[in-house]
Amino acid sequence: MDALLIGTVIKIVLVLAIVAALAGFGTYLERKVLAFMQRRLGPTHVGPFGLLQIVADGIKLFTKEDFIPQNANKFIFMMAPVVTAATAFIALSAVPLFPTFTIPDAIPFIGGAIVPSVIADINVAILFVLGMMGAGLYGPLLAGMAQANKWGIIGAARTAVQFLSYEVVTGLSILAPIMLVGSLSLIDFNNAQTGGIGSWIVWQQPVAFVLFLIAGFAETNRTPFDLLEHEAEVVSGYATEYSGLRWGMFFIGEYANMITIALLASIIFFGGFTPLGFIPGWLAILLKVTFFFFLMLWVRASWPHIRPDQLMWFCWKVLMPIAVINIIITGIVIMI
Amino acid sequence: MFEQIAFYLFSVLTAGLFLVTVLSRNVLYAMSSLAAGMVLISGFFFLLGADFLGVVQLVVYVGAVMALYAFGMMFFDATRDIKENNTSSKVVFLLSGGIAVLLVVIFAAPILGNSIEATYPPQEGLTNPESIGLVLFTKYLVPFEVAALMLLVAMVGGMILAGKKMDQSLTVTDEEMNIPQKDGDK
Amino acid sequence: MMNNEKQKYVMLDLGGTPATPWCSFKQVMKRTFKGELFVGLWVTLREMFKTLFLGGKHTTKYPLEKLPISPRYRAIHDMLRLLESGHYRCIGCGLCEKICISNCIAMETRYDENQRKEVSEYTINFGRCIFCGYCAEVCPELAIVHGARYENASEQRAGFSLFEDMLTPIDKLHLQKEYEGFGAPSVDADAKIKKTPLAY
Known part of the structure; x- marks a missing residue:
C-alpha cells in the first residue's frame, strides 16, 4: 500500500514536471518547424540553436503583471487557466506512457521493483481520458465568460459549440476499435496489437483513425479548427484579457492535450508501446508521439482554418454520419 | 483509510x-x-x-x-449579480426543505431497516462495463430501447425545430443560386 | 533571359456555386478525394527540407547582414569632394537651404581670402528632415547627395548633423562614388523586371 502510494506520488510528480517541460519545449519545436516550413530561421539567438528561448519566455511570463480586468469576475477569471491545465494533466493520469519496466537491481532500496508506467490503471481509461478532456472545455468557457469582454464571450461560445460537437465524433470514432478489442483499458488496446505492424488497429479501422485525428485536432484547438482564439477574427478569443502566467497555463494545458491526443492515437491505432522489430517499446511510442506532434505543427503550417459554420457542418453532416456508418459496418462484420 | x-x-x-x-x-x-x-x-x-x-x-x-x-x-x-424575485421565501423554504427531508427518509429507510439487497448482484469476473451491459441488455432491455426511442424522437424534434430554415444558405445569395451550372457537376 | 521568360499565371476554374444538393455533394466528394490538402502538406514539407538542407532560408539577420539598397534610396546626406583637389564641392550658393521644405538646412557662408565663397556653418536637422531629396536635386555641383546610411533612430527628436560629419573623409576620397542620382535604376534592375499578365 505504502509502496504503491509513494510510487504513485513519484509518478505524478514526474509526469507533471516532464509534461510541463515538454509543453515549453513544444513551443520551441512549433516555432522552429513553422519557421523552417516558411523558409525562416525561428529562434536562434538565445542559447545554442535558440534552445534557451524557452527559458527566456518562461522568465518573461513569470515576471509579467498578472492583470485582472476591472469588471471581470475575479475568482472565476483566476480559476479558469488552472482548470485548463489541471484537466489536461488529469487526463494524462490514465494514459500508459511507456511499457512496464523493472528498476535495475543496482539502485538501492527500490531495485527490482516492477513499475507500470501509468499513474492509474483504471479499466475505463479511454472514457476517462475523453471525459476529462471534455471537462477541459470549462477552462476556455469560464475564462471567456468571466472576463467581461465581448471577444471573450465569442471565444467561449465557440468553445462550447466546438468541443461539444467534436466530443461526439471522438467518442463515436473510438467506439469501433473498442468493439474490436472488447475493452476500454488502454493497456488492453496495447496488448491487442502485439503482433507487429500488421496487427495495428489502423489497418482494420482506417476511417475511425481519420475521424479520431480530425476530432482530436478540434478538441486540442489546433489549426484547421482553432476558432477559439483565432486572432484574425476574435482578437484572441477566450484568452483576450489574459497575460503572464495565467495565459501560460492555457498554453501548457493546450500542449499537454496535444501530447494526450498523440498518445491516444498511437496507443489505440498504432500499436502503442509494443516493441517494433529492433526498436524497443519506449522508443517506439516516443517516435509515434513525436510524429503525431509534428503532424499537428505540419498541418498548422500548411492548411488554412475553416469558418465556424463550416466547422459545424463538417461535424454534424459529414463526420458524425461517417462515424455511425463505420460503427454499424464494424458491428455487422464482428457479428458475421 | x-x-x-x-x-x-x-x-x-x-x-x-x-x-x-x-x-x-x-x-x-x-x-x-x-x-x-x-x-x-x-x-x-x-x-x-x-x-x-x-x-x-x-x-x-x-x-x-x-x-x-x-x-x-x-x-x-x-x-453581474442577478436580482432574485422571491414571492414568498417561506413557501420556498418549506417546499425545498420538505423535499430534502423526504429524500433523506426515502434513502435512509432501507438502510435503517437493513433490507437493502442487490436484485441483480454483479457477477464475478466481469468488468464494470460488461456487467452494466449484461443487465441493460437482458433485464432492462425494454426500458433501454424505449429510452433510446424517446431520445431519437427528441433528436428529430430538435432538428425540425432548429432546421426550419436549413435549406436557405446564409452565405450564398439568390443571384448566385440562379446561375446555371456548367455541365451540371461543378 | 529573365526578361523574356513568361510568367506562369493560371486562371483557376473554380466553377459556380452548386445549385442542387446533389451537385454540392458531388463537389464535396470531388474536393475530398482530389488530395489537394495533401499537396499543401507536401509543399510545406518540401520547403522545410529545402530550408534545412539546401540553404533555402530567406531570413536576413538584419543587424548582422544588410541587404543592398538602391542608388535611388534617400537616406542621410553625404557631402562630396572634388576628386582632383580634394576640396569640398559646395560653392555656398544656398539653394539647398532655400528649397528645403521642412526648413532643416541652416548654412552660413563668407568670403575667404581668395574671394571665394566658403561654408562656415552647415547643419541639417534630421529631426525635421523628411528626406524629400529636393536639396540633392537642386544642387548645381552635385555636392550634397543622399547616402546609404538609413539607421537614423535616435533618443532625441532633434538630431543635427554638421558639415564635417557628412563630408567624405579626405583619406577615403578614392572610395567616393559618383552619385547616380534620381531616376537611376538599381544595380540589379534587370533581374527584377517581370512581365505582367498583359504581356501575352
Whole structure:
C-alpha cells in the first residue's frame, strides 16, 4: 500500500514536471518547424540553436503583471487557466506512457521493483481520458465568460459549440476499435496489437483513425479548427484579457492535450508501446508521439482554418454520419 | 483509510459546492460550482469501484449537460449579480426543505431497516462495463430501447425545430443560386 | 533571359456555386478525394527540407547582414569632394537651404581670402528632415547627395548633423562614388523586371 502510494506520488510528480517541460519545449519545436516550413530561421539567438528561448519566455511570463480586468469576475477569471491545465494533466493520469519496466537491481532500496508506467490503471481509461478532456472545455468557457469582454464571450461560445460537437465524433470514432478489442483499458488496446505492424488497429479501422485525428485536432484547438482564439477574427478569443502566467497555463494545458491526443492515437491505432522489430517499446511510442506532434505543427503550417459554420457542418453532416456508418459496418462484420 | 478520507472530503466539498450553486446570486459562480460538484460526484462512483458510472457521470453531466447550461448562460451578462424575485421565501423554504427531508427518509429507510439487497448482484469476473451491459441488455432491455426511442424522437424534434430554415444558405445569395451550372457537376 | 521568360499565371476554374444538393455533394466528394490538402502538406514539407538542407532560408539577420539598397534610396546626406583637389564641392550658393521644405538646412557662408565663397556653418536637422531629396536635386555641383546610411533612430527628436560629419573623409576620397542620382535604376534592375499578365 505504502509502496504503491509513494510510487504513485513519484509518478505524478514526474509526469507533471516532464509534461510541463515538454509543453515549453513544444513551443520551441512549433516555432522552429513553422519557421523552417516558411523558409525562416525561428529562434536562434538565445542559447545554442535558440534552445534557451524557452527559458527566456518562461522568465518573461513569470515576471509579467498578472492583470485582472476591472469588471471581470475575479475568482472565476483566476480559476479558469488552472482548470485548463489541471484537466489536461488529469487526463494524462490514465494514459500508459511507456511499457512496464523493472528498476535495475543496482539502485538501492527500490531495485527490482516492477513499475507500470501509468499513474492509474483504471479499466475505463479511454472514457476517462475523453471525459476529462471534455471537462477541459470549462477552462476556455469560464475564462471567456468571466472576463467581461465581448471577444471573450465569442471565444467561449465557440468553445462550447466546438468541443461539444467534436466530443461526439471522438467518442463515436473510438467506439469501433473498442468493439474490436472488447475493452476500454488502454493497456488492453496495447496488448491487442502485439503482433507487429500488421496487427495495428489502423489497418482494420482506417476511417475511425481519420475521424479520431480530425476530432482530436478540434478538441486540442489546433489549426484547421482553432476558432477559439483565432486572432484574425476574435482578437484572441477566450484568452483576450489574459497575460503572464495565467495565459501560460492555457498554453501548457493546450500542449499537454496535444501530447494526450498523440498518445491516444498511437496507443489505440498504432500499436502503442509494443516493441517494433529492433526498436524497443519506449522508443517506439516516443517516435509515434513525436510524429503525431509534428503532424499537428505540419498541418498548422500548411492548411488554412475553416469558418465556424463550416466547422459545424463538417461535424454534424459529414463526420458524425461517417462515424455511425463505420460503427454499424464494424458491428455487422464482428457479428458475421 | 484513504477511502474514508476521500469520502468525507468529497462529501463536504460536494455539499459546499452545491450550496454555493443554490445560494450564489452570480450566474458564473452557480454554474462553475455546479460543474465542479458534478465532477466530485463522479469521485464517489470511483470510490465505490463503479468506474464506468463515474466516467459516464463525467462525460454526460460535466461534458455535455453543464456545457449546454453554460451555453444558455451566454445570453446573460455573466459578470453581474442577478436580482432574485422571491414571492414568498417561506413557501420556498418549506417546499425545498420538505423535499430534502423526504429524500433523506426515502434513502435512509432501507438502510435503517437493513433490507437493502442487490436484485441483480454483479457477477464475478466481469468488468464494470460488461456487467452494466449484461443487465441493460437482458433485464432492462425494454426500458433501454424505449429510452433510446424517446431520445431519437427528441433528436428529430430538435432538428425540425432548429432546421426550419436549413435549406436557405446564409452565405450564398439568390443571384448566385440562379446561375446555371456548367455541365451540371461543378 | 529573365526578361523574356513568361510568367506562369493560371486562371483557376473554380466553377459556380452548386445549385442542387446533389451537385454540392458531388463537389464535396470531388474536393475530398482530389488530395489537394495533401499537396499543401507536401509543399510545406518540401520547403522545410529545402530550408534545412539546401540553404533555402530567406531570413536576413538584419543587424548582422544588410541587404543592398538602391542608388535611388534617400537616406542621410553625404557631402562630396572634388576628386582632383580634394576640396569640398559646395560653392555656398544656398539653394539647398532655400528649397528645403521642412526648413532643416541652416548654412552660413563668407568670403575667404581668395574671394571665394566658403561654408562656415552647415547643419541639417534630421529631426525635421523628411528626406524629400529636393536639396540633392537642386544642387548645381552635385555636392550634397543622399547616402546609404538609413539607421537614423535616435533618443532625441532633434538630431543635427554638421558639415564635417557628412563630408567624405579626405583619406577615403578614392572610395567616393559618383552619385547616380534620381531616376537611376538599381544595380540589379534587370533581374527584377517581370512581365505582367498583359504581356501575352
